[in-house]
Amino acid sequence: MKQVVKKTITCIDRQLVNLSRTRPGLHFGGPIFVIGPPRSGTTLAYQLLTACFDFGYITNFEAKRPYAPGLAAVIAEFLGRGSSQEGMQFSSEYGKTPGRFGPHEAGRFWYRWFPAGECVYVRSGELGAERSEEMRKFLLFLETVKNKPLIFKNVYHCARIGILKEVFPEAVFIVIRRAPLEVAQSILRAREKTGGGRAKWWSLPLPPPYGIPDNMHWPEQIIRQVEDVYCEIDEQRVAKGSERFFDVDYASLCREPERILHSVKSFLESKDIHVTWRQKPPASFEPGPEKSVSNADYLALSKALAVYHSRSEEA
Template identity: 30%
Template sequence: MTDLTEKFRKSENLETTLSRINQCITGTELNPATRPQMPLMLIMGCPRSGSTLLMQNLSRLGCFGYPSNLIARFYGNPAFGCEVQKALVDYDKEDQMGIKTQQLEFESQLGRVKGALAPSEFWYYWRRFFHFGEIQKLDDSQLHSVDSDAFLQGLASMESSLGKPLVMKGMLMNWHIDYLLNISERFVFTHIRRDLFSVAQSILESRVHYYGNRKTWWSFKPPEYPELAELGAIEQAAAQAVYTHHAVSMGMQLVPQSRSIEIDYLSLCQSPEAILSTIHQKYQDLGCPLDMPATPVQRFDHREQVRLNNDDEYALRSAIEKYQHQVSA
């Protein structure tokens, strides 16, 4: 296995402790909810497309429930985590735990955000049910074996505990939007898009941050990965961006307009209030009005600048164009 850089290495002690805790709480039923009753937003899209920034924006509003870092530690029974969070935060009037007054910052490292109440990617919960191998696509028999009832029951219990519509990342299932669409009519799919050159450039940078080199693959592997495994880093990053975007775009075509939201990364940075207005209207139309605060929304500096040298920029743009031609052929 390729070594990770120090800051991204997992703690074996933490993993062991969490595994023991979750073995104890899995199967403990805290409420009778079986299916989400409110719209549940799943954020889809390429890695490095702005999904974490969107999650940070939505988690700060107060009108959504979401898997915080604290809740996500209880991936075997996230409703249990919700109740723990309420005990440690919501009902801690004197803030004895020191969590309630923590500020949610708009900072992250490759999808990770610091703070007990900061949004988590929540992948441990998803991976309890969807057992991916090398690539991020399951075959029909693997999908058929998924306990979708238990998966939805866990989400429903979270919703019931938090008392709010949920929002979370769903990109682990970028290649299975059709499956998610079929198992619950409550899912609302939000596709966040970003210029593919910027996505691929950021993927290359993420490889260095995560592994200390450009050569090692980082993040989701498309079904085409076996054909890409021996290619150079620039070709791989271009293909990863194009194939992932294409898969999500094709999946989103299956989603009814009433359950579909499209968001552009630049718009999220420069006009976040317009994005939130779109989401507010969508939920209004779904019969789930959101009580969004009227306070001004913070704008953000985008990171669309070219940071590669001239040769790498040319090679990356050429590779993206090549793969775009392939998927459109």
């Protein structure tokens, strides 16, 4: 019975989106994508941006209803998210934020168009005209419902930059930059805390042809995950136009969030994406220690990082 109800709701949802008025591009410009390797600080950046600026985004309420994202968006707005979250909450658990209307990565939402699993990197032209148009039309609908610029965060978008830029030529990308060794330590802790252990792959795979390598020792895996994802971003940046990318240093964001948010706002307005303040951010955040793992693990990751850089220089 539940499946019948869900299928019925999904059909209604599709009709709702299909009946919406179409137009060439997003009225408010963009969309905006917050990207970076896993554990680089993208969630904190996303929380700050959605709490302090008047953006439209996919909420936790909507993400729990991936079978009817259009209806869920309409209901979320009707329930009164309006222009305020449930206070400013900046805690998170591996990308999961608190509150009914907190910002969500919405992985299942994006899997409507993009592949899951190990082979998640999609190049320009590989998505297909039908799925590209469906995604474009839904985001146009979402913008109409939210009535404000759209912003999304999902680390897997690092694997989709070319397609996203192809479908949305006016898209902009906010890249979160964090010291690779700090990111690597955080990934190691995530591997151990989520139950898989340090040798178990966690989160975004490596760019092709590697995917999820099983022939690498865990320190090399983790360093490659951080550095290769940043390389993927930088390659796409060159290929798709660096003027649509903006770097945010994670440490600076923690020390001076208001100053960094002002710089982000200026960048967005230079790209005709006009946003308004909703509230000021906290004065600062604790960025975390430079060393957060055992001495032995820190040394192993440091050595792997040095080897990676030496090989890059030789190449």
